[in-house]
């Protein structure tokens with residue numbers, strides 16, 4: 001099984017790709033692209049295990065939002081770490097649609113990209129081939145404080161007085 | 167300047183450590199060029215024609231004497247002794263070594279400076295009026311709001327990787343001296359009929375390849391909603407701005423494609439979800455930021471110049487300088503003095519380490535250690551008491567900083583161009599120098615009067631050529647450097663210049679400018695009527711004829 005970063009620790013990644021839909025019931029955790037789900041939604045609705053959906057950074061949320069309650073993992077795949085659309089998607093999923101499951105970034109993910117991703121609501125990461133999970137983990141907390149509000153924090157200006165008192 | 171507290175300091179210190187790690191990994195081959203490039207750009211580091219270029223943020227153009235002294239130290243230690251002030255109120259060094267950059271950032275952090283987001287596809291340094299805080303017609307001190315925006319945008323996790331760079335300008339006075347209409351977002355402070363503060367919000371202005379004037383999407387945004395509204399605009403842009411073509415990626419293209427009304431509606435809808443959330447400003451924070459700009463203990467002085475100073479400024483060699491480079495101040499008995507970086511034979515905006523130290527010392531001796539950088543690439547001593555004018559003049563004169571050309575043709579605004587910039591089509595500094603050479607006679611310059619001349623080395627328009635009364639743009643024609651001329655642009659009110667005809671060779675540019683000026687001098691109705699007013703009144707034709715002759719100017723007419 002591969003590994004992933006989940007909630008700031010390195011753990012097994014239980015979600016597996018399915019090659020053949022007929023074998024679906026033999027899995028406990030699967031991850032599939034959203035297109036496949038939309039095409040075979042009835043098969044997946046009957047699936048008893050944990051379901052993960054993979055989307056791109058340009059995913060139309062209108063297709064994803066109706067199925068949020070059925071899934072326990074959303075993986076946003078970054079073809080390039082400079083594609084900031086995924087960051088907005090993550091915040092919208094967390095803040096506007098109150099998605100509580102795992103939100104995972106994959107693709108062009110490495111140490112230097114983790115801090116912003118985490119602040120936007122990602123709590124799981126698969127890193128690129130040239131990167132190790134141990135190394136990437138150090139990127140999660142490169143800054144102790146941040147100015148603006150995001151998924152993890154209210155703005156510094158609402159906390160500053162308190163922080164300086166300590 | 168805004169004085170950091172421990173948290174602000176810690177954030178820049180952590181940035182230095184982060185960038186040191188990134189640079190080391192790159193030098194050791196552990197980060198690829200493709201990975202390192204966007205990361206270094208977010209720290210203002212370009213790889214240029216000769217060496218890396220490092221752009222350092224001067225937030226909204228406000229510097230302290232201590233910071234300017236540190237810039238002099240950096241120029242001397244890591245560069246060849248000069249810095250280049252840019253049209254975006256920043257400073258660039260053209261000769262640092264990549265391995266030195268983390269040390270430079272650490273030296274900057276020592277004086278509460280950084281290079282964060284001075285490049286890359288993120289929210290850049292917010293710009294404003296260079297007379298902020300001392301201007302006589304101010305509604306609010308824009309520095310406070312610029313600092314709020316600086317903090318909001320610094321490492322904004324959602325908007326670090328936008329489709330393209332993003333520039334915000336804030337104007338706090340009645341007159342728009344911040345060119346808010348040619349920024350991605352322009353904010354113009356106003357008071358409503360109940361005396362409450364708010365902002366008119368404009369989006370989609372910008373120069374570059376497709377110059378456009380911004381459109382108003384909200385007439386009055388109450389102060390407390392400033393940051394959440396910015397979040398909403400940026401989110402729409404981040405999600406829907408084009409990423410497939412870098413020339414179509416600026417917000418202006420999105421606004422145009424969607425139409426201003428639909429764009430505004432999308433922003434309002436997004437905003438309705440986040441409005442009144444935690445990002446809503448609180449009074450305590452506005453007050454806290456205000457208080458971190460040190461009070462200036464102004465003396466009570468007579469508004470009138472003292473007799474001996476009056477005498478001093480009336481001397482023939484000082485008079486022109488006093489008229490052009492000295493500005494009114496909101497405090498009686500004080501002046502704001504422009505330190506000209508446009509001396510004949512020097513690249514516009516360049517300043518030596520020694521000159522920086524002289525200005526830093528003057529700011530401490532006669533002012534309160536406050537210095538400004540103007541988008542016209544000059545420095546400003548904002549608080550000079552009338553009695554100190556002779557002392558300031560003499561000190562600046564010794565160092566070649568009293569060129570009396572502010573607002574005149576030879577106060578050329580120019581990007582670094584092909585001598586330094588790898589994107590350039592053509593060099594801009596030699597053209598600027600050739601024009602300054604041609605128009606070195608001060609009496610003649612005076613007679614010509616107010617004229618903004620801007621030069622950019624390529625379409626990226628860092629020299630803001632579209633809003634120059636005369637604009638010059640470097641273009642590439644089969645590998646040769648050519649220059650396209652526009653006239654009739656203006657900064658306030660924002661108006662874009664029009665191209666007068668085919669581009670010219672470098673050696674023909676000064677004569678062409680001379681020809682334009684001759685038409686102007688011959689046709690103006692009085693000395694009050696400026697060059698740009700004549701262009702507005704007569705149109706392009708007489709100017710075209712003067713530069714290209716009858717035939718070329720009207721190629722569509724007679725071909726026999």
Ligand code: SF4
Pocket residue numbers: 581582583584587588589590591622623624625626627628629
């Ligand atoms: S306008 Fe072009 S040549 Fe000039 S600095 Fe900008 S990118 Fe370089």
